[in-house]
Amino acid sequence: MTHKGIQKKVELHRQARGILRIPRILWRCLWSGIPHRKPPSSYPSTFGFLVRREKIAKALAALAILSLVLFSNPFLPITATVSAASFTQLINYQAKLTNSSSIAVADGNYNLEFKIYDSLTGGNTLWTETRTSANRVAASMGVFSVMLGDVTPINSLDFNQPLYLGVNVGGTGTIPIWDGEMTPRKRIGAVPAAFEADKIDGIDSGQLVRNDSTSTIATSSANTVLVINQTGAGNVLDVKSGGTSVFQVLNSGTASSSSLLVSNSFTLPTTWTGLVQTIAGVTS
Numbered sequence: 001m002t003h004k005g006i007q008k009k010v011e012l013h014r015q016a017r018g019i020l021r022i023p024r025i026l027w028r029c030l031w032s033g034i035p036h037r038k039p040p041s042s043y044p045s046t047f048g049f050l051v052r053r054e055k056i057a058k059a060l061a062a063l064a065i066l067s068l069v070l071f072s073n074p075f076l077p078i079t080a081t082v083s084a085a086s087f088t089q090l091i092n093y094q095a096k097l098t099n100s101s102s103i104a105v106a107d108g109n110y111n112l113e114f115k116i117y118d119s120l121t122g123g124n125t126l127w128t129e130t131r132t133s134a135n136r137v138a139a140s141m142g143v144f145s146v147m148l149g150d151v152t153p154i155n156s157l158d159f160n161q162p163l164y165l166g167v168n169v170g171g172t173g174t175i176p177i178w179d180g181e182m183t184p185r186k187r188i189g190a191v192p193a194a195f196e197a198d199k200i201d202g203i204d205s206g207q208l209v210r211n212d213s214t215s216t217i218a219t220s221s222a223n224t225v226l227v228i229n230q231t232g233a234g235n236v237l238d239v240k241s242g243g244t245s246v247f248q249v250l251n252s253g254t255a256s257s258s259s260l261l262v263s264n265s266f267t268l269p270t271t272w273t274g275l276v277q278t279i280a281g282v283t284s
């Protein structure tokens with residue numbers, strides 16, 4: 001090791017010793033600042049007050065030095081880890097397998113096939129998960145528990161519709177021998193929290209105006225149905241057809257249209273001030 005390396009190592013050692021001494025110094029100052037011992041009667045009362053004030057000042061100074069060391073020393077990094085919240089996109093399903101006499105089947109690993117339909121009978125198969133080989137499901141006293149979606153992802157399925165689950169058992173062999181799907185299919189319900197998940201601040205999703213689909217605002221109120229408040233420098237409204245603006249309301253309040261077609265009849269004011277009285281080539 002070079003001379004500079006030895007010197008740097010000694011300096012780091014001194015810094016470490018100094019950091020470890022600070023808590024002890026702070027404790028001594030705090031302890032000595034506590035008036036646990038009465039001063040001699042010959043001391044003026046003001047002298048005792050000054051002594052305590054000086055010791056408290058020393059303790060505060062030591063605390064300030066400790067803070068500077070902790071928050072500025074490069075050898076004491078302070079890090080924080082923030083983890084993003086997420087949820088498991090699986091559905092827990094539990095059931096009990098019995099034979100025709102309602103007696104639990106023998107313990108073992110069973111081949112199972114799960115399907116989700118959009119109808120109680122017939123209908124369309126929307127999702128299928130087949131659990132065979134290494135993915136067979138363990139059953140104890142006939143009871144099994146499985147996470148649907150663990151083999152075949154289920155997160156792309158649209159749950160905003162009536163759905164029904166079908167289950168087929170294929171025995172415990174390496175080659176499944178399917179018994180045929182059980183009937184009737186089980187309707188998939190929702191947990192209580194899902195009813196709130198369908199709302200935004202207590203408003204049902206069906207009451208919201210969408211930006212990717214046709215929407216109708218229908219209400220009965222004495223107030224204005226729709227208010228657009230532009231507080232910036234941009235225009236108030238821009239209506240487009242196929243990406244091309246066909247009607248605009250500028251920030252000044254002026255309405256502009258590339259092609260204005262008025263059907264039926266309308267009334268024009270008798271006096272226009274500062275405006276050219278021409279609409280679609282017709283002069284008033």
